[in-house]
Structures are given as C-alpha cells and as structure tokens.
Amino acid sequence: MNYKNLFFDLDDTIWAFSQNARETFEEVYHNYSLDRYFDSFDHYYMLYQQRNAELWIEYGDGKITKDELNHQRFLFPLQSVGVNDKALAEQFSKDFFAIIPTKSGLMPYAQEVLEYLSPRYNMYILSNGFRELQSHKMRSAGVDHYFKKVILSEDIGVLKPWPEIFNFALSATQSDLCTSLMIGDSWEADITGAYGVGMSQVYYNVAERNSFPFYPTYQIHSLKELMDLL
Numbered sequence: 500m501n502y503k504n505l506f507f508d509l510d511d512t513i514w515a516f517s518q519n520a521r522e523t524f525e526e527v528y529h530n531y532s533l534d535r536y537f538d539s540f541d542h543y544y545m546l547y548q549q550r551n552a553e554l555w556i557e558y559g560d561g562k563i564t565k566d567e568l569n570h571q572r573f574l575f576p577l578q579s580v581g582v583n584d585k586a587l588a589e590q591f592s593k594d595f596f597a598i599i600p601t602k603s604g605l606m607p608y609a610q611e612v613l614e615y616l617s618p619r620y621n622m623y624i625l626s627n628g629f630r631e632l633q634s635h636k637m638r639s640a641g642v643d644h645y646f647k648k649v650i651l652s653e654d655i656g657v658l659k660p661w662p663e664i665f666n667f668a669l670s671a672t673q674s675d676l677c678t679s680l681m682i683g684d685s686w687e688a689d690i691t692g693a694y695g696v697g698m699s700q701v702y703y704n705v706a707e708r709n710s711f712p713f714y715p716t717y718q719i720h721s722l723k724e725l726m727d728l729l
Contacts, residue, residue, distance in 0.1 A: 502679065502680045503620060503678040504623065505620045505680050506682065508625065508683030508685065510628055511705065512606065514606070514637065514642070520599060522602060523598045524547070525540050526598065547575070550571070573592040600636045605642070609722055612722045612725050612726060616725065619729070620729070622647060623646055623649070625659070625665075626649070626650070628651060630653050633649060658688070659692040662696045665698060676696070680698070681693035681701070683700075683701075686702065699717075700716045705720075
C-alpha cells in the first residue's frame, strides 16, 4: 500500500451524525412541546427520517433544491398528523440548524485514529453536507485541524457518488488517484462513488451490511482498524 491521501466522509464516519442529530431533534421537539401532536418523540422521528431519506435522493438527482429539501423535511412530520403549520416547521428548522453544529460527539476512536494518521498522510474531508454546518461541526468536535481541506458537494453542485465530485476533490487537493483512499460509512455515496472513478476504498461498515454488489478494497467495523491497515 502506497497511499498518501486520505479522503474521509464526515457524517457517521468521523462526526457522530446519527447520535448528534437525534439528540438535537429530541431537544427541539420538547422545546416546542410536540407531544401534543405526536404519540412520542420516536413517532415524530420515524416520520421525519422516512421522508428525509426520500428527499435526499430527490436532492441528489437534482429534482429539488436545498431550500426545498429543508422546507419539506421539517414540514412533513407535522402535516402527517394534520398540523399544517409552516411557521412552526420553519422555526423548528432554524433551531435545529443552530444547535446541531454545536454538538461534539464523534464516532468511537475517531480522535485517537486521526491523531495517529495525521502526521503520516494528507487528510481531507469529502462530504455531501452543507458548508454552513460542516466546518462548524468539525470545530465543535475539535477535529478541524487534522484536515488540510474540506471538499463539499456544494462546491460544484454535485453529490457523491457522482464521479465529478471525486475528480474535483483529486484536482482541488492535487492528489493522484493511485495514491488516494476514500474512507466512509455510506456504501452508495462513498464506496460506490470512489469505486466508479477507480479510487481505493475503505468501507466503514457501521450498518453491518453483509451483501455487496462488489468487494470494497477494504472493510472495517471500527475506525481503530485503520491504525493496523494504514
């Protein structure tokens, strides 16, 4: 292995997005006493997650804008229980986006692994997340200094797994394809995308997926395994 450049996904690879998002949603949910509309927080969150996943696909396909994505995903759970309160959905959205980047939860062993890898490799973030959030999240979690550059899909208007974002990342960091490695938890965005341009991949299999259309270059179940791999 002769890797020099490591491209990391951020959410649920380094920064514990699922944990931090759930905490934020629950906090804002109770601030607005939404138990008056929903059976429980879990009921609300299930409705949100289901529609959110659909909307991100539409956003990735260019069918909706970023503003439409954010508007619809916060309004949908309320509308599902007969509450068509656009002002409430908008305020919930504002509070959510103000709070979530202040969360500092990291994936297990993330800090230790970044500390180990950073003197040895050029490290970059390659993310589909929004610019106004990602840098703030990294600062809050104290990991921003490990990375030489943050490349976001918003930079060119193309999301992973499209090849344009990977080629842009290589160009923006002056990295050679043959010495670059993509590390991420999303099979579709990170692994399929990197594979499509011929980049080596490390699949961080936090979802315990057990069937694959092709074999990733490497597979790990804990970030700590990177210390043996690299």
